[in-house]
Amino acid sequence: MKGIILIMDGMGDRPLRELGYQTPLQAANTPNMDEMASEGINGIMDSIAPGIIPGSDTAHISILGYDPYDVYTGRGPFEAFGVGVDVVEGDIAFRCNFSTADEDGVVTDRRAGRIRDGTKDIVEVLNTMQLDDFPDVEIIFKESTGHRAVLVLRGEGLSDNVSDADPKVEGNKFREVVALDGSPEAKKTADILNRVVVKSYEMVKDHPVNLERIANGEPPANIIIPRGAGAVPVVESINDKYGLNSACIAETGLIKGICRFAGMDIIEMEDVTGGVDTNLDNIVDTIVDQVRNSSHDFFLVNIDGADEAGHDGNIEEKLGFIEKVDKVVMSKLKELDNVYLILTADHSTPISVMNHSGDPVPMIIRGPEVRRDDVSKFSEFDAAKGGLCRICGGDVMNILMDLMNNSHKFGA
């Protein structure tokens, strides 16, 4: 028996006047999802807790069975997981920008002209960085998309309780990083970071990529500005925890990062954008192929387009994308046998809010042994009348593992 949690990122919504006070999911024509609702048990789910506004990261952490209040130590570590740095316990991770600074350290462009190409080459040079006073500290850079990057410090006696170098406002000098407590670890980490910032400028200001940018009248990516320090959380892998061989089928680095954190295999796909224009055929073909032909027995699938449409406040795109997923993805997934399939969202991204909200999301669990209820449509409203009632994200893995006969009795 295999299990799939299919998360339609940001799919939940609120009633919209433009849709006759229906949500996009209610108004959408979704015969395959509705069939699945009829065949399954339905409910609503708060991925963290009622009213709490989840990020996609914290929501996925919770749905995968980890407590985000325990393990979510900041953006830095999960960016590091996201870009695929092989972090280890004790590492301190930071989000970074490639920025443009003048020789006095004044940041003239926080995003280095929104640089798109060449950061990989710059990072190659930065990764040779060593600090004379801290020879035991390993300094690891990794480029992300655009002007974004990750910095990981590895060594003994480091702390994540340090301030940001980000000056926030352009035209200011990068900030001196300071220790936020009196510990020697925080002091040492702040010292290291201050040298890393200065040294990054020295090392890459004349990098060929930057010389070419300057020649083209573009701001050079000549300094690294770290922020968002976090100690890398190390947890028992989801495979060990539940006895699984699990895989992640996702479009975005953010979700892949959460799955790497949980120790899952990452299945890469071509042509997926994380937007409403993504290649849904590739996604569903990957899922079906993995379920039928791989040894993986648990899949976390994330499809991101509805969230993007919600952030954009675009009703037609959100509704249309939901219908497209129904037609392209759900029509094929419903043919899978011997699978427990959970269809849900990580959070609501209401059109009216244009950001995440704390509203619960609908959920269906379909599979051979669920207690089917009489819900026959997939929507925020119908789901609330289902047999699952209202559950939390932290309950999902336990419920799925029980159904998959992959769980153990607690007690006698």
Add this chain to the structure above:
Amino acid sequence: MKGIILIMDGMGDRPLRELGYQTPLQAANTPNMDEMASEGINGIMDSIAPGIIPGSDTAHISILGYDPYDVYTGRGPFEAFGVGVDVVEGDIAFRCNFSTADEDGVVTDRRAGRIRDGTKDIVEVLNTMQLDDFPDVEIIFKESTGHRAVLVLRGEGLSDNVSDADPKVEGNKFREVVALDGSPEAKKTADILNRVVVKSYEMVKDHPVNLERIANGEPPANIIIPRGAGAVPVVESINDKYGLNSACIAETGLIKGICRFAGMDIIEMEDVTGGVDTNLDNIVDTIVDQVRNSSHDFFLVNIDGADEAGHDGNIEEKLGFIEKVDKVVMSKLKELDNVYLILTADHSTPISVMNHSGDPVPMIIRGPEVRRDDVSKFSEFDAAKGGLCRICGGDVMNILMDLMNNSHKFGA
């Protein structure tokens, strides 16, 4: 956008044979509450947790977003908040009775003949109390209603782990207060309390109020008997926690005390009794005026009458009071725009129990962006079919803050 939590104290109930197995709320004619149910999202709520019997105090603590298991250190501190003592961290507070004792310390009337007048004058004298051996300890008395009072000890090195002086049975001597652990703090606090009890007798046995009572054949309020020690809990104010400017519109000292604990402004009203005879016009006019004309953006409203009727086991009074609130209060509140209005109770006070019970209470949330469900009547039964399903008191503020756009995303 403003928010109101309107709590009908003790409104929840159980089915009554006398009402054809309906609850008072089901049987009552409540067109305005029913309209609100139709326009809102409905559910049932356990103010603490399913089956736990809440006090009005612990229920309100939970609904306001604090964990009563963390902060509810006893009746003393909340009585102190209730009577308006400006407590600070480290204070130890006690409930007290004005009692009648003879010169051997035998308590002949625990409630001093249920004294109603004059305690304020007696407290004026008691507040000059100083103990020679503990010159650094401040001793603060404050009268409450009838024979009740509050004692607060302020100083270094005090503990709330001390026994009661209350002899429980009249005709016994007041009890010696003892330390309940081996700490020097508990020992010191017990010593202080023992002296306070003796000294209270010395200071007020010949107080003019008492001489007059003796002359009238009434038991004098000549001794203070403390019990219910608790360290005053100090929490982040609800305003700081949620970014609010909040106010309390309540009838009773108990609820005002909880709201003072949470750092809310207290709006005083004339002519409100906490009973079924209270002036509901004054209450609703205060709410409407505050919502329309004050800078407050969040209100905790408590109307107490249904609880009193429940404690009295009086079906007609409970049903009649609910109908009166519907007619006088809800008819006007439903006209308020740009408000999220939550209508609920803090606990059930079933007629058959004549005390609080652990049954959940019905809840409606009405406001511009809620996911309206198809519930069209306000009752314990209809609410259970609504879109909120079943939530806890500790979820309420998070849900309301999310709807009011007053909350922050956790994660990315």
